[in-house]
Amino acid sequence: MIVLCMLVLGAYAARHYHLGFSRMRLEHPQESNELVGFVVPRVTVFIPMHNEEKVARDILQALVDCDYDWELLEVIPVNDRSTDGTRAIVDEFAARYPFIKPYHRTKGAGGKPAALVEATELATGEIYLMFDADYVPGRAVLKMLTAPFVDPEIGAVMGRVVPHNIGDSLLSGLLSLERSAGYQSVQQARFNLGFTAQFGGTVGGVRAAALRAVGGWNPESLTEDTDLTFALLLNGWRTAYVNRAECYEEVPQDWGVRRRQLSRWVTGHTECLHNYWPDLLEARFLSGREKVDAIFLLAMYLTAPVIVIGWIASLLLFFIPQAHAIPVLPVAMLIIGYLLFSNQATFLEIGVATLLDGTRLRALLIPLSILNFFANTGAICNALRKFYWNRFWGSGGDGWYKTHRTRLDSKGQSFAGAQPAGAARQSVAGLYHASNEGMGD
Amino acid sequence: MQLTRERVGAALGMAFAVFCLLAYFAVPLMALHSSLADTLLRWAGIPNAGWEPVAIFPGLQPGSGPLVPVPTFEQVSEGARFALILGIVVLLIVARRFSLFRNLANFLIVLLCVSAVVNVFFDTFQLQSKVFGQIWLRQELLVWLLMPFVSVLLFLLPQPNLGVGLGWMALVQVYGFLFSALRFVFCLGMLHYTGLLFMPLLWFALGTLSDLLFLLFFYSISVYRASGKLWGVRSSWQSQL
Numbered sequence: 001m002i003v004l005c006m007l008v009l010g011a012y013a014a015r016h017y018h019l020g021f022s023r024m025r026l027e028h029p030q031e032s033n034e035l036v037g038f039v040v041p042r043v044t045v046f047i048p049m050h051n052e053e054k055v056a057r058d059i060l061q062a063l064v065d066c067d068y069d070w071e072l073l074e075v076i077p078v079n080d081r082s083t084d085g086t087r088a089i090v091d092e093f094a095a096r097y098p099f100i101k102p103y104h105r106t107k108g109a110g111g112k113p114a115a116l117v118e119a120t121e122l123a124t125g126e127i128y129l130m131f132d133a134d135y136v137p138g139r140a141v142l143k144m145l146t147a148p149f150v151d152p153e154i155g156a157v158m159g160r161v162v163p164h165n166i167g168d169s170l171l172s173g174l175l176s177l178e179r180s181a182g183y184q185s186v187q188q189a190r191f192n193l194g195f196t197a198q199f200g201g202t203v204g205g206v207r208a209a210a211l212r213a214v215g216g217w218n219p220e221s222l223t224e225d226t227d228l229t230f231a232l233l234l235n236g237w238r239t240a241y242v243n244r245a246e247c248y249e250e251v252p253q254d255w256g257v258r259r260r261q262l263s264r265w266v267t268g269h270t271e272c273l274h275n276y277w278p279d280l281l282e283a284r285f286l287s288g289r290e291k292v293d294a295i296f297l298l299a300m301y302l303t304a305p306v307i308v309i310g311w312i313a314s315l316l317l318f319f320i321p322q323a324h325a326i327p328v329l330p331v332a333m334l335i336i337g338y339l340l341f342s343n344q345a346t347f348l349e350i351g352v353a354t355l356l357d358g359t360r361l362r363a364l365l366i367p368l369s370i371l372n373f374f375a376n377t378g379a380i381c382n383a384l385r386k387f388y389w390n391r392f393w394g395s396g397g398d399g400w401y402k403t404h405r406t407r408l409d410s411k412g413q414s415f416a417g418a419q420p421a422g423a424a425r426q427s428v429a430g431l432y433h434a435s436n437e438g439m440g441d
Numbered sequence: 442m443q444l445t446r447e448r449v450g451a452a453l454g455m456a457f458a459v460f461c462l463l464a465y466f467a468v469p470l471m472a473l474h475s476s477l478a479d480t481l482l483r484w485a486g487i488p489n490a491g492w493e494p495v496a497i498f499p500g501l502q503p504g505s506g507p508l509v510p511v512p513t514f515e516q517v518s519e520g521a522r523f524a525l526i527l528g529i530v531v532l533l534i535v536a537r538r539f540s541l542f543r544n545l546a547n548f549l550i551v552l553l554c555v556s557a558v559v560n561v562f563f564d565t566f567q568l569q570s571k572v573f574g575q576i577w578l579r580q581e582l583l584v585w586l587l588m589p590f591v592s593v594l595l596f597l598l599p600q601p602n603l604g605v606g607l608g609w610m611a612l613v614q615v616y617g618f619l620f621s622a623l624r625f626v627f628c629l630g631m632l633h634y635t636g637l638l639f640m641p642l643l644w645f646a647l648g649t650l651s652d653l654l655f656l657l658f659f660y661s662i663s664v665y666r667a668s669g670k671l672w673g674v675r676s677s678w679q680s681q682l
Contacts, residue, residue: 017594024599025444171541255540311548318641347657348595351664355599358672366661367654371541378544 005310012303015296019189020348023356041146043205044074044125048112052133053085055250059133060093060100068142074125075100077133080115081107112201113224116217129205136164136248137203145205148240155210155237156228158187159203159245166362168253173365174372175251175258180353180362181346187241195293196233197241201225202249210237223268226298230276233294234283259379266301266383273298274391304380346373444598452593459589459614470585471497471504471578474622481626482507487633495575497582504582506574509629512636513567514560521635528639529553552642560637568637570629577628577648581621584652588614595660601670609663616655624651 047059056077063075077090079102090102103119120128127146131137141159148157160183163176191197199206201224211217214231221227229239252258273295280286280294347366354363463470475492482489492505529550536546559566592610600606624647631639 021444021449021594021598174541255543318644347660351595351599351660354664355668355671358668360665360668360672363661363664363668366664367657370650370654370657371545374545374548375541375543378547 005306005313008306009303009310012296012300015293016346016349019186019193020352022193023185023189023349024352040069040072040143041126041149042072042074042124043068043127043129043142043146044076044123044208045129045131045142046116046119046123047075047077047131047133048080048115048119049077049082049086049090049133050080051082051084051086053082053089055134056086056089057093058136059131060090062136062138063131063142064093064097064100065139066137066142067139070097070099073099073142074123076119076122077102078115078119079104080110080112081105109219111219111222113217113221114219116224117219120211120216123208126208127205128208128211130202131247132202132249134250135161135202138246138248141203141245141247144242144245145203148242149205149207151240153236153238154207154240155232155235156199156206156239157204158197158199158239158241159247160184160187160243161200161203161249162246163251164248165250165253170368171255171258171372172251172253173362174369177350177354177362177365177369178372179251180357180359181349183241184243184353184356185349188243190293191241195290196229197239198297199225199229199232199239201228203245203247206232207237210235213237221268221271222264223272226269226272227275230272230280230294230298233286234276234279236285255375259375262376262379263383263386266380267387269298269301270384270387273302301380301384304377305384307377308381449598452597453590455597456589456593459610460586463586463589467582467586468502468504470618471582474578474581474618474625475505475507475574477619477622478507478626478629481622482509482629485626485630487626487630489629493571495571495578497575497579504575504578506571506578507629509570509633511568511570511632514564514636514638517636517638518634521638524635525553525557525638528642549642549646552645553639556638556641566637568632568640570632573628573632573640574625577621577625580648581625584621585614585617588617591656595656596663600663600667605666605670609659613656613659616659617652620651620655624648 045063047063049056060075060077063073066073075097077093077100079086079090087102087104090100090104094100094102101122103122105115105118108114108118116130127149129142129145145157145159148154161179163172163179165172166176167173187197204225206228210232211228214228214235214237217224218227218231232239252261276298277295280291280298283291286294347369350366350369351363354360354366479489479492488510490508490510492507494503495506497504532546532550532553536543536550539546589610592613596609596613597603597606600609628640628643628647631643
């Protein structure tokens with residue numbers, strides 16, 4: 001049992017080291033930003049909203065402030081049955097800016113995918129971009145995200161998510177490390193190596209023709225973004241990653257919120273694994289390494305129960321005296337090697353991202369990532385248990401869960417929501433200013 | 442910090458050379474570890490009747506395991522049993538109050554509960570200090586042997602300065618050796634005073650987890666310093682916690 005666990009986790013560790021060092025080599029970065037300004041297609045920006053009065057004003061103002069030509073821009077705030085002041089804020093912006101065309105949804109199935117299916121009917125852009133309502137896009141993000149579409153093979157694009165509430169709690173600090181590793185190291189490395197990047201459903205976009213070609217959004221999926229990534233891949237489209245297209249988000253500050261967010265990702269991701277793995281393996285136009293990478297990506301959450309099984313097996317071994325007498329050097333070497341190398345592999349990606357970003361103080365949080373590691377492992381196992389239970393008995397899952405946002409600063413004050421537009425603009429401008437200082441742009 | 446194939450090849454070659462050197466001197470290293478542990482045991486006042494040879498790996502001369510008296514569950518003091526219950530209660534409080542710590546605390550609680558169950562219902566199970574020394578040395582010897590490869594990947598290659606990278610490698614290797622002796626003696630002390638009650642927890646927390654944590658701790662400092670070297674010390678919101 002331990003040897004099997006070691007093999008599975010060893011393979012993932014090798015992948016992490018490969019991606020980490022590939023990123024550190026800085027070889028062959030595919031940079032589409034030189035095309036910014038040359039490719040200006042008509043763009044529709046979707047902002048799915050459900051009770052977003054705290055954050056709606058920020059994102060709408062940020063989009064108004066973007067440097068994209070308003071003649072070629074269409075913003076569709078998808079107000080999905082909000083019961084707070086979201087509608088009033090959206091309508092206020094729509095009255096002032098003609099390119100903001102709200103879609104107020106009052107009935108139908110809940111959740112972001114279902115809302116997007118309906119809103120897409122109204123869109124007129126060649127490219128659909130998406131931002132969650134709590135995100136704050138920078139001025140040039142729209143141009144950066146549309147530039148890669150000059151390549152006709154590109155079906156979707158993904159930008160980088162940067163948490164802005166790093167200092168609000170230990171969890172948000174740890175999640176910022178996780179996000180850095182995920183985007184700066186893993187996404188960029190995978191894109192550089194010729195693998196398809198993962199479309200995250202926000203700070204990203206999809207070519208309208210490509211979306212139509214794969215049958216549109218999957219309203220059944222809890223992670224319509226992952227679903228779309230692989231639907232596109234299986235139809236010959238690639239997903240590009242633009243590291244410099246940064247957008248600021250609020251990461252969960254409370255473990256309960258984080259656990260539910262993780263649970264949704266695990267369920268949706270694993271669902272995609274079950275839906276797509278046979279087609280991925282049979283796809284003739286994908287190389288062997290692309291298939292392996294895709295399967296590894298979809299199956300990544302399954303490593304959590306493997307880790308737990310490994311721990312339980314190790315615990316049992318401790319209480320079996322005969323096991324202490326096993327002196328086989330290669331087996332012992334593998335076990336210790338796995339413990340050292342596998343566990344360190346993900347932290348290497350965090351370190352590489354920290355080095356590339358130059359965010360040195362955050363590096364001191366790396367040892368505490370072990371808490372996040374334990375917390376994630378438990379939450380993932382629990383989510384998988386529910387997923388397979390529901391799948392086995394044919395019962396429905398948890399359904400869509402909207403991640404709770406506070407938009408509070410570190411002093412507990414409201415960040416910008418429920419304030420006049422002027423104040424909101426000031427806050428957003430503050431973020432732009434901070435991004436220029438911090439990220440060396 | 443740009444990596445080249447030559448740089449990676451040279452680094453891995455060096456790791457292999459250090460690995461061979463450590464393997465060649467494995468027996469003296471283990472003897473030094475035991476000697477260090479013996480000194481620490483005397484300083485701590487933990488009784489030890491001596492050291493006996495224990496087989497580590499085939500083809501390798503034996504190491505030595507301590508002969509520290511270990512009480513059975515019946516002989517363990519009331520205080521130790523109370524400490525076990527207190528430990529579980531404290532961990533339960535931590536798990537309840539600090540959500541981020543919950544899973545780690547729950548895992549440690551499981552270790553303590555399993556230990557209690559084994560002690561109460563399987564009283565034939567015994568772990569002598571000599572055997573504990575044997576499994577400890579096996580694990581740590583392998584950690585020392587594999588450490589050069591881990592160090593190269595985590596400490597040498599990402600460093601912009603070769604000398605600093607080599608310094609980190611040496612520091613991690615030496616610290617790993619000394620820290621192992623210290624943890625070993627602490628475990629022996631607990632074994633002597635509390636029997637097997639806390640051993641599964643200590644085996645996990647002071648064994649695997651400690652090896653991982655001390656590496657992560659050094660790694661975070663090395664990344665912090667390397668980042669400062671590459672980017673300069675900046676004071677912007679992105680670098681603030």
